[in-house]
Amino acid sequence: MTDSIINRIVGTPPAPGHHLRIAGLGGGPTVELTEVYAAAGRVAARLRRLGLKPGDRIGILAANCLEWVLLDLAALRCGVVTAGFEPGKFAPDPALLDRYGLALLFTDRPEAGGADPRLRPIGEVNTLAADTGAVPPEPVGHPPDAITTIKFTSGSTGEPKGLGASVGSIDSSLRAVQQMFTHGPGDDIFVFLPLSLLQQRYWIYSALAYGHDVTLSSYEAAFATMRRVRPTVVMGVPGFFEAAKRHIESEAERGGLDPAEAGRRLFGDRIRYLWTGSAPASAAMLRFFDANELPIYEGYGLNETCIVTKNHPGASREGSVGRVLPGKRVLIGPDGVVSIAADHPVNVRYEYAAPGESERVFGPGGLVRTGDLGYLDEDGYLFILGRADDVIVLDNGKKVIVRPIEERLRASPEIEQCVVFCPTQTHLVAVVSPARQPADAEAIAAHLAEANEVLAPDERIHRVVVAGTPFSIGNGLLTSQYKPRRKEIFNMYQSEITSIGEGVHVR
Incomplete structure (x- = not known):
């Protein structure tokens, strides 16, 4: 246990001189990490x-805040298990506490502070932290198989599945990322996705372990605060960087700027690199940032595996999601489906899931069947082709992998998201989320014609349905990591998907 990064950050004060900054739309505090450590102890x-x-x-x-960080670190210190719930997906009520065996639930929702004493306002954490007479307990030592948190899937279908995350899996991920990117003094990592997603908390742990700054924000505040806080690293899902690309292109055109200068105006002038993953990234977006002095590196991993592969400086290959990390093994089945083995598995089963779900995903020793199609090249780079579930078999026996087709349509600046369906097993129909309102149907039709010219006959799009309202988390058509919810999109646009006709149809 002596080499555990988690045990180190809960048992040893961080080096002085590094900070946690809270950067919301209304600003926020900047706290030295030594004080974060001390307050978490209290x-x-x-x-x-x-x-x-x-x-x-x-x-x-709760939304991202200092109190979230203090609770998480305090729980690590005294061996309490956390369960991070995404706001908007869960309701803070007694049933939630009962379902997940919670002693307390801290929340920023107004329902807290009612009749059930187990529901606590998260602001109460400030009172706990201010008790200077509190003597921090001796840090609990966590063995590699100890579970410190319950994380939940993004919930693309059905109820989110709950999964206990092991200390060994967290340690190995932190160590591998540090070997690739060498974060340290002078770095400020910008984090804006919810802390309920465990991988976002990694960057807090990294700051404590390796001595760098970290800025905690929100998706809504990200664009407004990046230039002001001047981070060196920005972590984001592909949807965020697609939006950033459009912003930079618009700013460059409006102001007569070089796109690289417009990029510095958005991200600040200290960017060392951009990190993306959690969903497929388009080649056009990745090339745009690389060409404009904002190197971006895509990786691959699941809740069930932690990070598995990552492109990084000195080892990056276009089209791939990177080389396999130490302690992980990628196995390609005869059907092309990717499975992952690890020296320190996240877990060997779900803690909360429908009957049969654990057996469907987890094999012996924690082997994870990802459901993704892929291959390894001769140099060990992993390429992901799409989801096995999203392979369409036409009535002529032709198998069509939809992801490359979706990416080709998403290359249009008028299209933010694209999902391809095959309602009759004879032709493909795409539902697209427009990048602007009102949607430019003429430009989308022109791009469709260009795409169909280079696609094989069985891969051509027969009809495009333009969503009347862009896909979002709020309307239930995107997951918390901005992945399209295929089932929900199909249900909402079923009549248009299955109707007769060609071309572009705006709802």
């Missing part, structure tokens, strides 16, 4: 005083 003492003991669970259902 919160841990008060959690113990509230009767919590190692193995007990607390839930956190």
Whole structure:
């Protein structure tokens, strides 16, 4: 346990001189990491005083904030398991506590502070942290197979599945990322996706372990704050960088700027690199940033595996999601489906899932069947072709992988998202989310014609349905990591998908 990064950050104060900045639309505090560590120790003492003991669970259902960080670190310190719930997807009520065996639930939702004493306003954490008389407990030592948090899938279908994450899997991911990117003094990593997603908390742990700054923001505040805070690294899903690309292109055209200069105006002038993953990234978007002095590196991983592969400086190949990380093994089945083995699996089964789900995904020893189609090239770079479930078999027996077709349509600046369906097994229909309102149907039709010219006959798009309202998390058509929800999109646009006709149809 002596080489555990998690044990190090809960048992050893961080080096002075590095900070956690909270950067919302209305600003926020900047706190030295040494004080974050001390305050988390005081919160841990008060959690113990509230009767919590190692193995007990607390839930956190709140937007990104300092209190979220303090609770998470305090729980690590005293061996309490956290469950991070995404706002908007879960309701803070007694049923939630009962379902997941929570002793307490801290939330920023107004429902807190009611009749159930287990529901606590997250602002109460400030009171716990301010108790200067609290004596922090001795840090709990976490063995590699210890579970420190319950994370939930993004929920593209059905109820989110709950998965306990092991210390060994977190440690190995942190160590591999540090070997590739060498974060340290002078770095400021910009984090804006919800802390309920465990991988976002990695960058807080990295700051404590390796001595760099970290800025915590929100998706809504990201564009407004990046130039002001001047990060060196920005972590984001492909949808975020697609939006950034459009912003830069528009700013460059409007102001007569070089796109590289417009990029610096958006991201600040200290960017070392951009990190993306969690969903497929388009080749056009990746090339745009690389060409404009904003190197971007795509990776691959699942909730069930942590990070598996990553492009990085000195080892990056266009079209791939990078080389396999130490401690991970990629296995390609005879059907082309990717499975992942790890020295330290995240887990060997779901803790909360429908019957049969664990057996469908997890094999012996924690082997994870990803459901993705892919291959490894001669140099060990992994290429992902799409989802096995999204391979369409036409009535003539031809198999069509839809992801490359979707990416070709998404190359249009008028299209933000694209999902391809095959309602009759004879022809393909795309539902697209427009990049602007009102949608430019003429430009989309021209791009469709260009795409169909280079696609094979069985891959050509017969009809494009332009969504009347862009896909979003709010309307249930995107996951929290901005992946399209295929089933929900099909249900919403079923009549247009299955209707007769060709060309572009705007709802």
